Amino acid sequence: MSSPREGHKLLEVRDLRVHFPTEDGVVKAVDGSSFALDRGETLGVVGESGSGKSITFLTVMGLINRSSARISGSVLFEGEEIIDASAARLRDIRGKRIGMIFQDPMTSLHPMHRVGDQIAEVVLTHTGASKKEAARLAVESLAEVGMPSPETRARQYPHEFSGGMRQRAMIAMALVLKPSLLIADEPTTALDVTIQAQILELIDELKEKFNIGVVLVSHSLATIADVSQDVMVMYAGRPAELGARDQVFQDAQHPYTWGLLESVPRPDVRVERLIPIDGQPPSLITLPPGCAFSPRCRHVRPECTAAVPELRDRGSGHLDACIIEPDEKTRLREERLAALEAGA
């Protein structure tokens, strides 16, 4: 809403495709993905391993090597088309306008350089700031993420930090130039439960303080539900369902989302057995015809395999890519929940 240029979303991705030609065939890692994000919002992204979550956002950041992949579609960032931007332009946007943090902070922090110097380096690369100014900004950024004694910490090396502090340092580095978008790909998976909570809380605080947009990729449905405004459920390289948090979690429309929700052990209902989704993830080289989820879907019917279902708006921005009509889905869902209730 408060995008710098009136009428533009912070990030708008349309029909993104990322195909990797390999010896065995073309891997369709992302295959027609569309979604958008505003400032001040967190978009939570879930989906099984290999569903294209990381590749989607690596592509947004221009980090996929074009010689290894065929990329098409549109990525509008602050209204600017960046899908075919030059490497120099993308480098400029990354770090300055888009910050990112990954699962393992040890792989993104250089072990031989002082943490403060690494953050200052980002400033020096992207701005005409002096060394002294860059160092000051680095310390300020460390303070911003709640690092105690930031001056001292800036002079230390990554191995002198605990896992939680390293992840804080990564966030400080991602945010030092006050970007408008933060992409966090499994930022807490490697951390302890209580430290995880601290980091998620911090990301949320900073989101509100600086009015940035946040993309949070996670396997944990509960984490996503805790912090997101919007949720995207991915399956085989495209969104299966997309909507506001409550729409997706309380009024899920896609059978794959239903399956995910049923798989999680519920703290409030004791069951002998959990309910996994039958079958195996699809091959991304030879995707099943039509709906990619159809071979594993309880509600599959002949029309499902005829054509790839489009994402359809079910009203108020709640989209899903299942051909079944909403009324019937409501009935199917009610029957299913009643059956589960009776079985439990």
Add this chain to the structure above:
Amino acid sequence: MTEPTTTPDATPGATVTADVPLVRARGLVKRFPITRGVVLQRAIGHVHALAGVDFDIYAGKTLGVVGESGCGKSTAARIVARLLEPTEGTIEFEGRDITTLSRRQMVPLRRTVQVVFQDPYASLNPRQSVGQIIAAPLRVHGVEGDRRKKVQELMAQVGLNPEHFNRYPHEFSGGQRQRIGIARALALEPKLIICDEPVSALDVSIQAQVLNLLGDLQRERGLAYMFISHDLGVVRHVSHRISVMYLGSIVENADRDALYDNPRHPYTVALISAAPTGERGARTRRLLLAGDVPSPAAPPPGCTFHPRCPKARLVSGDPAEVPERCRTERPVLTDVGEGHQVACWYPIEKGDAEKMMEIQASEITLEGDPELGVAQTEGLTDAQPRPDDLVDGGTGL
């Protein structure tokens, strides 16, 4: 409960009663030397991975173990599996002290305890076929008979296609690979399987498959599990009894529901409240712990949790103060009724969660007290969310 039952694989003639646990660990201590120097390694200190730990594992039951990274969960598990020697303490198996058994004496016992590891990718040899991997323990222990038939039976049992015994690990999905690891662990018909984060690397749907398999095997074969996980929802699903660890010690032991419904140790309360619940606004109702986990090479004196403990601050009435007792005397596990044990000088009482929140809300400091070793004091917020009171907006996750 006192009905004597004979256990077929124990030492001949041994009779155990049903309330003798399969495994009884007492006073387990493990110190790892920290060394410096390339040629002449000299110890410059110790990591106190385990600082005196007691637990029991019963046949047919699951002991869940939770706690922060580095608190000693895997070390305890590896000692039970006899992959690691304890520095101090004893392990009894079916009432028999096995701590001092020789390597040879251990052989028959080793079969009865198997381990399934976290990473289904790293723990399977990529150059061996699935059949070879599953047959390896049979070979090592010189089990005679038709090994291929046995392997195929095991594969069927864990839900793998027995015809795939000639395939290699990379041809299987993550969940299937974890099944291969489980089939290998089952080959010698163990009584106890130690599961060290067996589903942490899997996504929720595959995780559900593996947890179901473990549950079925327990019901069919009376297997016992020691189940380690970061995921409190998973631990609640699988466990009968749960031990909560912090920095090398067990700080709370309780039956599953008692632990989640009525946690008594301040760390357990924080751990439960830190777990994402899928509730709207749950993050504003979290009891956030100050600072980081201290190094096990230099554990704090007194109660090792005191630098981060919200209850200690409630007792002192001052967010920067901790009662002297917490700082100087180490609390031991003490019975608080119905088999519920807690190692805390001031166990959580009704209403504490709300009060801990109030204290903290009135005093949000960014810098912690360096003397207390508090790296940073986060604003403690709201009451402890009970996992089962799904408020409006809950997603039931």
